[in-house]
Every structure is written in structure tokens, then in C-alpha cells.
Amino acid sequence: MIGCYTLFRKEMARFGKVWFQTVLSPIVTAMLYLMIFSQILEGRIEVFEGVGYTEFLIPGLLMMTVIQNAFANSSSSLVQSKTLGNLIFILMAPISTLQIFLAYTAAAVARGLMVGLGVLLIGLFYVKVPVHNFGIILLFAICSSAVLGALGIIAGIWADKFDQMAAFQNFIIVPLSFLSGVFYSIHSLQGVWHTLSRFNPFLYMIDGFRYGFFGVSDVPLGTSLTVVFVSLIVLSAVSCWMIHTGYKLRQ
Amino acid sequence: MTIPAISIQALCKNYGPVQALKNINLKIAQGEFFGLLGPNGAGKSTLINTLAGLTRPTSGTLEVMSHNVISDYLAARAHLGVVPQEIVFDPFFSVREALVFQSGYYGLTTNDSWIDELLITLKLTEKANANMRALSGGMKRRVLIAQALVHKPPVVVLDEPTAGVDVELRKSLWRFVNALHNDGHTIVLTTHYLEEAEALCDRIAIIDHGELIALESKRELMRRGLGQKLKVSSNSPLPDVPANLQSKIVNLSSHQLELRLHREHDSVMNILDQLKAAGFQIDDLGVETDSLEDIFVQLTSEQAN
Ligand SMILES: Nc1ncnc2c1ncn2[C@@H]1O[C@H](COP(=O)(O)OP(=O)(O)O)[C@@H](O)[C@H]1O
Ligand SMILES: [Mg+2]
Numbered sequence: 001m002i003g004c005y006t007l008f009r010k011e012m013a014r015f016g017k018v019w020f021q022t023v024l025s026p027i028v029t030a031m032l033y034l035m036i037f038s039q040i041l042e043g044r045i046e047v048f049e050g051v052g053y054t055e056f057l058i059p060g061l062l063m064m065t066v067i068q069n070a071f072a073n074s075s076s077s078l079v080q081s082k083t084l085g086n087l088i089f090i091l092m093a094p095i096s097t098l099q100i101f102l103a104y105t106a107a108a109v110a111r112g113l114m115v116g117l118g119v120l121l122i123g124l125f126y127v128k129v130p131v132h133n134f135g136i137i138l139l140f141a142i143c144s145s146a147v148l149g150a151l152g153i154i155a156g157i158w159a160d161k162f163d164q165m166a167a168f169q170n171f172i173i174v175p176l177s178f179l180s181g182v183f184y185s186i187h188s189l190q191g192v193w194h195t196l197s198r199f200n201p202f203l204y205m206i207d208g209f210r211y212g213f214f215g216v217s218d219v220p221l222g223t224s225l226t227v228v229f230v231s232l233i234v235l236s237a238v239s240c241w242m243i244h245t246g247y248k249l250r251q
Numbered sequence: 252m253t254i255p256a257i258s259i260q261a262l263c264k265n266y267g268p269v270q271a272l273k274n275i276n277l278k279i280a281q282g283e284f285f286g287l288l289g290p291n292g293a294g295k296s297t298l299i300n301t302l303a304g305l306t307r308p309t310s311g312t313l314e315v316m317s318h319n320v321i322s323d324y325l326a327a328r329a330h331l332g333v334v335p336q337e338i339v340f341d342p343f344f345s346v347r348e349a350l351v352f353q354s355g356y357y358g359l360t361t362n363d364s365w366i367d368e369l370l371i372t373l374k375l376t377e378k379a380n381a382n383m384r385a386l387s388g389g390m391k392r393r394v395l396i397a398q399a400l401v402h403k404p405p406v407v408v409l410d411e412p413t414a415g416v417d418v419e420l421r422k423s424l425w426r427f428v429n430a431l432h433n434d435g436h437t438i439v440l441t442t443h444y445l446e447e448a449e450a451l452c453d454r455i456a457i458i459d460h461g462e463l464i465a466l467e468s469k470r471e472l473m474r475r476g477l478g479q480k481l482k483v484s485s486n487s488p489l490p491d492v493p494a495n496l497q498s499k500i501v502n503l504s505s506h507q508l509e510l511r512l513h514r515e516h517d518s519v520m521n522i523l524d525q526l527k528a529a530g531f532q533i534d535d536l537g538v539e540t541d542s543l544e545d546i547f548v549q550l551t552s553e554q555a556n
């Protein structure tokens with residue numbers, strides 16, 4: 001277990017050394033969204049009854065930031081270690097598949113939660129967001145960042161170069177996280193868009209997370225929980241399988 | 252009988268159509284200083300990497316201290332320290348951080364005194380808190396050696412540790428590795444310098460095109476006296492070569508003669524005297540050290556005979 005914990009600490013130290021870029025910068029980006037969207041839309045749109053737009057926006061924005069950063073952490077760390085060749089220190093060490101998985105995922109969760117906390121603190125300057133059920137909030141934050149941490153491991157192992165990883169990030173993670181009801185309720189979408197949205201797993205993460213704040217959601221809470229848990233199990237299994245077989249890691 | 256430090260059976264490794272290793276069988280005893288000698292592309296690194304778990308064997312089994320490197324990989328890796336051929340490092344950390352993390356990977360939470368000792372022996376103390384990026388190539392290689400030794404592994408493997416390293420550092424590396432050997436570590440060293448393998452190792456395996464073509468003690472290899480040629484040329488046509496030198500001829504033309512020298516038994520002066528006595532007009536001469544490839548050709552042809 002010491003090996004696993006050390007790898008986790010190494011991963012924390014890695015993003016900690018460049019916290020300006022890994023923690024502060026996403027918080028600032030989220031703050032910009034918050035400023036702009038709340039300026040323009042506050043008072044014009046009411047998604048949930050009795051909930052102001054800024055209030056509605058904060059949990060979604062928070063979760064979007066958590067998702068993107070959890071993914072970025074494990075994927076960029078792996079691609080970087082692979083291209084620089086220093087991943088061999090971990091591949092040659094007596095650390096088991098499960099331990100490697102846990103260490104990378106835990107670090108991704110930690111970064112996700114740190115960034116999320118930053119966004120929350122800034123959001124609180126704007127408006128006081130209610131808390132309906134803190135347990136649900138935490139559960140969704142942790143499980144969703146773990147899902148993205150695992151997905152980041154998969155992408156990081158699969159990608160041979162930074163470009164491929166960036167493509168994964170820019171063409172899959174970012175669009176899906178934007179189109180997941182951060183800025184609107186999916187009920188405001190029509191026809192095919194509404195149907196398509198239902199296949200976006202990020203929607204359930206954000207919706208369940210938002211339920212924790214307001215006690216109201218677009219999708220039943222049970223459905224969101226199920227989607228998040230199933231994603232977590234499937235992606236964890238896939239990433240453990242990749243680490244175990246040495247896919248693209250051990251030739 | 253004590254268990255072997257390394258045991259390799261019927262190891263094959265293919266990279267697509269390339270057969271990098273062809274049915275390698277090898278046992279290395281504990282406490283041995285073993286040399287794996289071969290030209291570039293022979294398969295040395297592939298062999299080391301399969302041992303370290305960085306490469307999957309296509310078939311065959313490998314054991315480190317009787318732990319299978321695949322089915323019992325945690326124990327196998329805990330007993331092994333590998334210094335990779337390529338210089339790799341994590342640019343996020345300092346030398347000391349790299350060593351502390353490395354210790355943790357091997358389950359050690361407190362390792363400071365051994366790390367300090369390693370830093371001193373490898374002359375890295377002054378750079379302990381410097382970022383890895385700020386180190387010269389030679390220093391980075393020494394950090395890699397320290398990293399391989401944080402957990403005091405019984406089996407230490409060094410993949411071409413002296414390639415591209417200056418004479419001074421090469422000598423200090425040799426001293427260091429010898430000291431490790433005297434401390435009881437099993438040492439496996441790959442190199443493409445015959446002299447290096449001969450100077451350091453008890454036993455030498457020669458590998459070429461993925462095949463183990465020789466495996467013998469240093470004494471046996473020395474006894475063969477491989478490795479040198481005498482080249483003699485003349486402006487006038489050469490007379491007949493004396494009978495007792497006939498067997499040494501590698502190349503003979505009207506103005507040039509090339510003889511194989513046995514490094515222990517043959518004296519250059521002696522042979523030159525014999526040639527002069529036979530009427531040779533020598534205008535130019537030189538002693539050449541064989542390339543590894545030449546030696547392989549000799550070994551393989553000897554084996555074929
Ligand atoms: N990752 C790889 N993919 C394809 N071929 C490889 C790979 N690694 C090594 N080889 C091939 O395997 C052979 C042995 O290489 P290597 O073990 O590096 O030799 P050495 O270390 O003795 O110089 C070479 O022909 C090399 O091109
Ligand atoms: Mg090599």
C-alpha cells in the first residue's frame with residue numbers, strides 16, 4: 001500500500017508544482033463564465049421555480065470544471081510520463097495494477113475537488129447557493145471525478161502523443177461537458193437534441209449534483225446515480241484491464 | 252543448491268516480424284558478475300526489459316530470485332534494480348525527491364540515510380536539491396543508478412551504463428559497480444565493448460541477432476585470445492608466408508598480409524622477426540583491434556566447425 005500512496009503523493013506533487021496552471025487557471029475560467037452568463041441572463045431565465053439563474057448556474061459550472069480537471073490530471077500525467085519515458089519508474093516498481101489505478105484516480109479526484117471548491121468559494125461571492133443534501137453533493141463530486149479520472153487513464157494510455165490527448169479533450173470531454181445542461185435545463189431542448197442529450201453521461205453527473213443543492217432535478221436522482229455508478233464500474237474495469245495487460249505500456 | 256539470481260528459459264520475443272530474441276536460455280548465479288555482450292540491435296535491452304517487466308515475452312519464462320516476472324511480478328520486481336539504457340527523468344522533481352518517491356514505490360517510508368549514502372558515493376550530494384533538468388547527462392545517469400539501488404536489490408542490472416560516458420566517469424562507475432559486487436550483489440551488465448566485459452565480468456554471454464552465440468567464463472574467452480589483427484604491407488611483392496604462420500592468415504594479397512593475433516600467446520615483435528627472416532620487406536604495419544562484429548564472425552565460424 002505504501003507504493004500506491006507514494007504514487008498518489010507523487011501525482012499530487014506533480015500538479016501541485018504547477019498549481020497556477022492546474023488549479024488557479026480553471027477557477028479563473030469558471031469565474032469568467034459566471035461573470036458573463038450571470039450578467040446577461042440573471043433575471044431573464046428561470047430554470048427551476050424560485051431559483052435565480054446565477055444560483056442555477058453555479059453547481060453546473062462547478063461540476064463542469066471538476067469533470068474537465070479530473071480528466072486532465074490523469075490523462076496529461078500519463079501522456080507526459082510516457083513521452084518523457086519516466087513512466088518506467090512506475091512500471092518497473094512492485095506496484096500492483098489496482099494500486100496504480102487507485103493512485104492516479106485518487107489524484108484526479110483530489111484535483112477535481114480542489115478546483116471545485118475554488119469555484120464554489122467564488123460562486124458564494126455572487127449568491128448564496130442552498131444546500132439540500134450535502135452527502136449527495138459530495139457523492140456526485142467524488143464519483144464523477146473518479147469516472148473522469150479513470151477515463152483520463154484510458155485516454156492517457158491510449159494516446160501516443162499530446163495531440164491525440166488534446167483531441168480527446170477538445171472534441172469529446174469539453175463539448176460533452178458544455179452540452180450537459182450546465183447553462184440550461186435539458187427540458188428547454190427540443191426533439192433530437194433532447195434525445196441526444198440523454199446519451200450524454202455528463203448530464204447525469206451535473207443533474208444529480210445539482211439535486212444536492214436544490215432538491216430538484218431534470219432526471220430522477222436514482223437514474224443519475226445509476227448512470228454515474230455504472231460508468232465508474234465500467235471505466236475502472238477498462239482502465240485496470242489496460243494497466244494489467246500492459247496495453248501500449250509494456251510492448 | 253541456492254536459487255539462481257536470474258533464470259531464463261526458452262525466451263522468445265518478436266516485434267511484429269522482427270525476432271528480437273530467439274530461444275534464449277540463461278542462468279545467472281547469485282553473486283556473479285555477468286556480462287551481456289553484443290553489438291547494437293543484438294537484443295540486449297530487449298532481454299533486460301523483459302526481465303524488468305517493461306516488455307512482454309512472446310514465449311518462455313523469466314525468473315528473478317525464483318520469482319516469475321509475470322505471475323509473481325511484485326516479488327520479482329522487489330528483488331531487481333535496473334538502470335535503463337536511455338536517460339529518463341521526471342522534470343518535476345529534484346534529485347532527492349526522485350529518490351524519496353522511488354523508495355516509496357518499493358515500500359520504504361524512511362530511507363534517508365541510505366539515500367544520503369548513495370548521493371555521497373555517486374557524487375551527487377551537491378545536486379541533491381537541484382531539479383533533474385539542471386543536471387548534466389552524466390549526473391542524470393548517476394541518479395538513475397541511485398534510483399535502481401534505493402531498495403538495495405540483490406540483483407542489479409545495468410544496461411550499457413558506460414555508453415557515451417567520458418573516461419573519468421567510466422572508471423568511477425566501474426569502481427562503484429565492483430564495490431556493489433563485493434557487497435554481494437549479483438551484477439548483470441550489458442555492453443558492446445569487449446574490453447569492458449573482460450575487465451569486469453566473471454562470465455560473459457555473447458548475443459547477436461537475438462541469439463546467444465557464446466556463454467563462457469572470462470578465462471575461456473581470454474584463452475581464445477580473440478580480438479587483434481596484424482596488418483603488414485610492402486611496396487614490393489610479398490614472398491611466401493612461413494608455414495607456422497599460415498593458420499593465422501586472414502587476408503593475403505600480393506602486397507598485403509593480415510594475420511590474426513592471439514592476444515595472450517602471440518608477440519608482434521616475434522612474428523615480425525619471422526616475417527623478416529622469410530624475406531619480407533615491410534614498409535607499413537599496424538595492429539588493429541577487431542570490432543565486435545569480427546569477433547562474432549570468428550565465434551560463429553568456430554562454433555560451426
Ligand atoms: N519497441 C520496439 N519495437 C520494434 N522493434 C524493436 C523494439 N525494441 C527493439 N526492437 C528491435 O529489436 C532488436 C533488438 O533491439 P535492442 O534489444 O534494443 O538491442 P540492443 O540493446 O542489443 O542494442 C532490434 O532489431 C530493434 O530494432
Ligand atoms: Mg540496448
